[in-house]
Amino acid sequence: MDAKTAMLNRAGEIIDSYGSKRENIIAIMQDIQAEYKYLSGDVLSLIAEKLGIGVAKVYSVATFYENFSLEAKGRHIIKICDGTACHVRKSQPIYDAVYKYLGLSGKRKTSDDGFYTLETVACLGACGLAPVMTLDGEVHSKMDPDAALALLENLKKEEGAAV
């Protein structure tokens, strides 16, 4: 079974676990995204089919919420806080440095090797530690561009060694 079929099977299980009810569409999407980090076109079509609603309606819901991603994400997710406190304590240069380090362009948020995805977040509630960033959910405080890049280099080296 290839990865795509496996993902669709698992998505089907999740939809069934909610009784294929259309009022659960958001919970279903959240659960699928929690496992696969994004919602593929095939997954959206499957949701539409199983809930008995149009694909356009499912796509409408998926694009309404910022939280849902329709593009595959990298293995590790970097979130840089751009809330007010972090912003005034210079979070933007950190974002710019990481953006450049990953070789991103335009609206592309994932590095070519599929290792990292870069996102911003409005506030992590850790304003006293500003500027902050998270790497796979782990909060790193009082960052600057060099520290951020060192963090990313490190993780890459560790995984590289493991592989």
Add this chain to the structure above:
Amino acid sequence: MAKGIMTIDGQRVSFDGEKNVLSVIRKAGIEMPTFCYHSDLSTYGACRMCVVEDGRGKIDASCSMEPRDGMVIKTNSARLLKHRRTILELLLASHDCNCTTCEKSGKCHLQALAQQFGVRNVRFSDSRERAEIDTSSPAIVRDPNKCILCGDCVRVCEEMQGMNIIDFVNRGSQMRVAPAFNRMLSETNCISCGQCAAVCPVGAITVKNEIGEAWRAIHNPKLRTVVQIAPAVRVAVGEAFGLSAGDNVLHRLVTALKLMGVDEIYDTTFGADFTTISEAEEFKARLKAGGPFPMFTSCCPAWVKYLEKENPRYLHNISTCKSPMEMFAAILRDKYKAKDEEDGLKTYHIAIMPCTAKKMEAAREEFKQNGQPDVDLVLTTREIIDMIRESGIRLEELDLEAPDLPFGLGSGSANIYGVTGGVAEAVVRHCIPDKSRNALREIAELGLRGDEARKEVTVHLGDQELKIAVVHGLINARNLLKEMDEGKSFFHLVEVMTCHGGCVGGAGQPEGLNAVKIKRGEGLHAIDDTSMIKRAERNPVATRLLNEMGEEKAHELLHVSYVKD
């Protein structure tokens, strides 16, 4: 339903069952402006043009307000007028205002209301990215740059047709109406019914305009332009020229087309008589063979397309008869082959239809011979209205003229093809052996006619009891299929029309709410009532041709299979 009295602008108005305050206001003679309110659809409440002010100065949208006894509202206070003007200004700011060259110019609600409310200056600049215009559909053009996000198209597609091809995408300033995954319409299951274009208050979704091609053909001396006119067109064209919905203007339309330079003018009802005879014969054959049931009617191209795209297993049930338009065209091509060679001309065949999906049907491979479509061009009722206007012809003042022979003759039962229940009634008239006047009256009273979403009728034919259903509005057909899937219902014959009301409610017709569609249908029944020939098999030209044709030729010209193996 609530009953009572409310005060609107100081005037006491009674209400009884109106679904919202907006309807009560309109009943009181005040034309409340709206974009997103369409009385045939659900209430959305997005445009806020219909706002009213209550006694305490609270402002709310009247479309989503229930009438209450003792309510006091104002519809035209200074604040309300200011709000409406601001809304219009904001809409205009994010709207492609190239009005003079817009397809919808003169019929655009935004243009009309901006004019009405005296908006002469827009203070805000348009910061949106330009979106690509989608011309991929054979029937519909989508220009998102003109969209005001009223959602009428989204709701008609979902609520009346059950298709949900387009919906809102993104949110806030990024919001658009688009198909899933921002695809082109041609990459979706869109069936070209065009109802989205019919309800669009602006020029964001329009019917593909092919007037230019029509003029080129008419003015080309090497082409013989031959026109066929569908039943539903004749009871709607007059609306654009000050006549009432339902007035039969076929004979004025013939005069107008002659003035415009069309060579020969025929009537689609001629083709419809062939359809009735062929479809009734097929039905009788199926009764003898024991199926497959139900037999679905095949005249509506959007319905056929729906089955192909979303329910192909029912394609075996659809009648193998071509639609009246395509039967007419196939016969015309066959008969004019020799004539064209003799006269050194090429026949260019234009069909005037109430329908946008006919543009899609005409382009289907099944209806082409050596790459040449049997119908070269489909013009909608609205396009022919525009052409008449362009020619400076005052239709209402023209003399009457009859369509040409031999293909200008159709029975009364062919005229009612344009209204829901008509095809089924025509087939029943043909099948029932009793041909007396009273038998016709009984058939008329069976319950095939009328505006109900689904009509179910039992007809006795000999010792057989035939169950017939008539549905219009695709969502009702989809629900029927679902019931059949579950084994809950069984019919021998099912007439399906994708648009509400049948072809009289087609998206190629002038704008009109349900009440107008019903009047057009009554107009078609009136034509039937006054026709000398009531049944297809009594059409002398059609029966003679059919006899001459022979079985093999008839099969080639009149039948088609949509089943893909």
